[in-house]
Each structure stands twice: as C-alpha cells, then as structure tokens.
Amino acid sequence: MKKLVVAIDGPAGAGKSTVAQLAAKKLGYTYIDTGAMYRAVAWKVLQQGGEVTDEKILSVVPTIDVDLSYENGQTTVRVDGRDVTGEIRTPEVSHIVSQVAALGPVREKMVDLQRRMATRGGVLMDGRDIATNVLPDADVKIYLTASIEERAQRRYKELCEKGLAVNLADIRRDIAARDKADMEREISPLVKADDATLLDTTGLTIDEVVAKILEMAGEKA
Numbered sequence: 001m002k003k004l005v006v007a008i009d010g011p012a013g014a015g016k017s018t019v020a021q022l023a024a025k026k027l028g029y030t031y032i033d034t035g036a037m038y039r040a041v042a043w044k045v046l047q048q049g050g051e052v053t054d055e056k057i058l059s060v061v062p063t064i065d066v067d068l069s070y071e072n073g074q075t076t077v078r079v080d081g082r083d084v085t086g087e088i089r090t091p092e093v094s095h096i097v098s099q100v101a102a103l104g105p106v107r108e109k110m111v112d113l114q115r116r117m118a119t120r121g122g123v124l125m126d127g128r129d130i131a132t133n134v135l136p137d138a139d140v141k142i143y144l145t146a147s148i149e150e151r152a153q154r155r156y157k158e159l160c161e162k163g164l165a166v167n168l169a170d171i172r173r174d175i176a177a178r179d180k181a182d183m184e185r186e187i188s189p190l191v192k193a194d195d196a197t198l199l200d201t202t203g204l205t206i207d208e209v210v211a212k213i214l215e216m217a218g219e220k221a
Contacts, residue, residue, distance in 0.1 A: 017126060145201070
C-alpha cells in the first residue's frame with residue numbers, strides 16, 4: 001500500500017494535533033507537529049527574558065535545534081536537547097507563537113526541515129499552511145475547523161485539566177485574535193487550499209473526526 005503524505009491545515013484550537021496524532025498512529029505514519037516546532041522557537045525566545053521583539057526572535061533562529069521524535073505513541077519535542085513537550089503548551093507561548101511564525105527566517109528553517117521529513121512518505125503533518133505552502137503536492141489535503149465558541153471551550157477544558165487558572169472569555173478573545181493574525185499575516189497566511197476537503201468538527205467527537213480522516217486517506221492509498 002502506498003505511503004501517503006497527508007496535510008491538515010486549520011485555525012488554532014480546531015483539534016488538528018489531537019486527531020492528527022490519532023490518525024497517524026492508526027495509519028502507522030510519522031506525525032510531524034509543525035505547530036509544536038514554532039512553539040519550540042517561541043519557548044526559547046521566552047527563555048531570553050524581557051520584551052519579545054522580532055529582533056529577539058530572529059536572534060535564536062541560527063543556533064536553535066528543534067527535534068521531533070515519535071516515542072511511546074506520542075511526539076516528543078526537544079529544543080537543544082531538552083524535552084519541552086509540556087512547556088510549549090502554556091498560554092505564554094500561545095500568546096507569541098503567531099508573531100514567531102510570521103517571520104520569514106523562522107519559517108524558512110522550519111519548512112526546510114518539514115519538507116525533508118515528508119520525502120520519506122508515510123507522513124501526516126498539520127499546521128496553518130501545510131497544503132498551500134509546505135507540501136502543495138500532498139496526496140491528501142484537509143482543512144479542519146470548528147466554531148470559535150467550540151474551540152474556546154476545548155482549550156479551556158484542556159488548560160483547566162493541567163491545573164492552570166484560565167478565563168473562558170480571555171481564551172475566546174485570544175483565539176479570535178490568533179485567527180485574525182494567522183489569516184492576515186503577510187507570509188503564508190492561513191487559507192484553505194483550493195483542492196483541500198473542508199472538515200468542520202463542530203459537534204463531532206474525536207473518533208468521528210479521525211474516522212473521516214482515515215476514510216479520506218483510504219480513498220487515496
């Protein structure tokens with residue numbers, strides 16, 4: 001059976017990472033969490049302290065080492081050898097990740113790595129511009145979305161379960177702001193590829209979404 005390249009795009013909080021990891025596991029594919037790669041850069045920027053400026057972001061790009069590996073059924077993210085899988089999911093990182101991802105040199109470095117990983121096939125990759133820019137020749141292209149209200153509720157529950165003190169209204173406002181920033185950024189804005197299949201997950205369970213992704217992959221294999 002052909003080892004496909006599957007690209008999933010969509011806005012923040014749409015559930016891309018959750019369903020992509022599950023689908024990749026069922027397919028026996030490597031899951032490449034591109035959002036985690038940009039979060040890794042954002043995490044390192046925050047370690048520098050002080051105001052987050054474009055100059056500070058660009059200063060960490062030349063030497064940063066971001067490595068993703070599939071271990072024990074999940075993707076482990078390391079920055080310069082340190083496991084930061086949990087640390088990159090904080091609200092502080094979320095707040096600046098769009099600013100980080102909007103910078104050309106950051107994207108160029110990450111995209112080059114992503115494309116090289118995809119050449120092996122048997123890869124499932126999710127992000128904001130995978131089908132439109134990173135892997136325009138992907139075998140399967142999906143645009144995954146959900147209403148802002150549902151995305152906010154999901155993120156609120158996720159952060160509460162981690163013991164973080166968060167406010168639903170703040171999360172809703174942050175998601176709306178991130179949508180605007182991602183869609184209006186100059187470099188590779190968030191947009192549905194013309195040949196991508198729209199998959200609205202509002203009201204769907206995780207299992208139902210995964211099943212739809214597997215069905216799409218099965219049609220191309």
